[in-house]
Amino acid sequence: MKKELKVFFKIFTTTKDAIEKFMNMLNPVIQNASDDHERLYYHHIYEEEEQRLSRLVELIPLISKFEQEKDEKDFTPTNNEFNRLLQELNLEKFGLHNFVEHLDLALFRFTDTERSTLLNELRDVSYRDYQQVKELLNEINTRFDHDYVDPHAHHDEHHDHLARPASPTVVTKSKRKKGFTVGSLL
Amino acid sequence: MKKELKVFFKIFTTTKDAIEKFMNMLNPVIQNASDDHERLYYHHIYEEEEQRLSRLVELIPLISKFEQEKDEKDFTPTNNEFNRLLQELNLEKFGLHNFVEHLDLALFRFTDTERSTLLNELRDVSYRDYQQVKELLNEINTRFDHDYVDPHAHHDEHHDHLARPASPTVVTKSKRKKGFTVGSLL
Ligand SMILES: [Fe+2]
Ligand SMILES: [Fe+2]
Numbered sequence: 001m002k003k004e005l006k007v008f009f010k011i012f013t014t015t016k017d018a019i020e021k022f023m024n025m026l027n028p029v030i031q032n033a034s035d036d037h038e039r040l041y042y043h044h045i046y047e048e049e050e051q052r053l054s055r056l057v058e059l060i061p062l063i064s065k066f067e068q069e070k071d072e073k074d075f076t077p078t079n080n081e082f083n084r085l086l087q088e089l090n091l092e093k094f095g096l097h098n099f100v101e102h103l104d105l106a107l108f109r110f111t112d113t114e115r116s117t118l119l120n121e122l123r124d125v126s127y128r129d130y131q132q133v134k135e136l137l138n139e140i141n142t143r144f145d146h147d148y149v150d151p152h153a154h155h156d157e158h159h160d161h162l163a164r165p166a167s168p169t170v171v172t173k174s175k176r177k178k179g180f181t182v183g184s185l186l
Numbered sequence: 187m188k189k190e191l192k193v194f195f196k197i198f199t200t201t202k203d204a205i206e207k208f209m210n211m212l213n214p215v216i217q218n219a220s221d222d223h224e225r226l227y228y229h230h231i232y233e234e235e236e237q238r239l240s241r242l243v244e245l246i247p248l249i250s251k252f253e254q255e256k257d258e259k260d261f262t263p264t265n266n267e268f269n270r271l272l273q274e275l276n277l278e279k280f281g282l283h284n285f286v287e288h289l290d291l292a293l294f295r296f297t298d299t300e301r302s303t304l305l306n307e308l309r310d311v312s313y314r315d316y317q318q319v320k321e322l323l324n325e326i327n328t329r330f331d332h333d334y335v336d337p338h339a340h341h342d343e344h345h346d347h348l349a350r351p352a353s354p355t356v357v358t359k360s361k362r363k364k365g366f367t368v369g370s371l372l
Contacts (some may be wrong), residue, residue, distance in 0.1 A: 037294040044287045108223040161331045
């Protein structure tokens with residue numbers, strides 16, 4: 001478990017940094033929004049990432065504490081603290097998933113080289129990290145066979161839609177859930 | 187505390203129902219999206235509400251359990267379970283906040299009478315409920331004076347921007363954070 005905690009620590013430290021870069025990009029866009037809809041749209045994404053940032057500020061030291069102070073014997077399904085940590089990590093798995101989508105949404109709009117290059121970099125790292133967190137949590141859940149049922153597990157199975165074609169500059173167009181088709185408003 | 191738990195139970199049961207109505211509205215929009223950007227946009231909001239729904243499915247029975255099985259003496263800052271509950275409630279306070287914004291974003295696009303009427307109803311209830319959850323949690327935090335520091339508290343102070351003018355059909359145009367102005371992309 002210590003090995004996994006090291007990976008979680010690295011991933012969430014990286015994504016914390018990525019949030020800050022993304023928020024810095026959104027700031028002038030919000031300031032200069034041309035109408036209320038646009039302003040709300042980017043401000044909303046900004047706030048969701050800000051909420052995630054606040055949670056990570058608490059979670060990262062907790063991961064660190066677990067890694068340094070706990071023994072392998074503390075990582076049991078009967079340990080409340082440990083279950084709590086797993087639940088927080090599960091929440092942040094979805095935080096990472098949503099972040100990838102925020103970056104994809106931004107990639108549709110910020111098509112200039114400077115911003116799209118940064119967004120694509122953040123997107124690739126975040127997507128890879130999301131996949132790894134998902135795998136690690138699945139593995140931990142299996143290993144401990146504890147009674148925690150992931151309420152989102154059914155959903156995850158369909159989440160290949162986050163994957164995108166080989167080229168890192170092509171915005172996720174394929175592999176989305178089947179059954180989506182044509183005609184409306186945005 | 188039992189009285190507050192009753193209110194939380196009612197609010198989160200109501201919002202669970204509201205999520206389902208909103209998801210039903212989004213479903214055909216996603217199915218009929220005219221392009222990938224639009225599809226991702228509504229699908230993203232759909233997923234965030236779906237994640238919230240999954241959390242509420244766990245939280246509502248927990249509130250209920252606390253209300254029925256616990257004594258007032260269990261509601262102390264030294265009770266881990268109680269602190270846990272407060273932290274979950276705090277997360278769902280932000281879930282409600284984000285829901286109000288999802289509804290506001292939808293109101294910019296779904297301007298037909300049928301959908302805008304439903305969206306406005308959901309919006310008004312959710313906004314009122316968000317305010318009440320915020321007040322109750324502030325009050326509880328003060329009363330117990332426990333060591334839980336709300337990482338979002340600084341942010342909430344600026345959240346009057348959710349308020350909107352008297353008319354329930356006018357989409358939130360005023361009271362937004364000062365300093366936002368003109369020019370860009372959506
Ligand atoms: Fe989002
Ligand atoms: Fe959102």
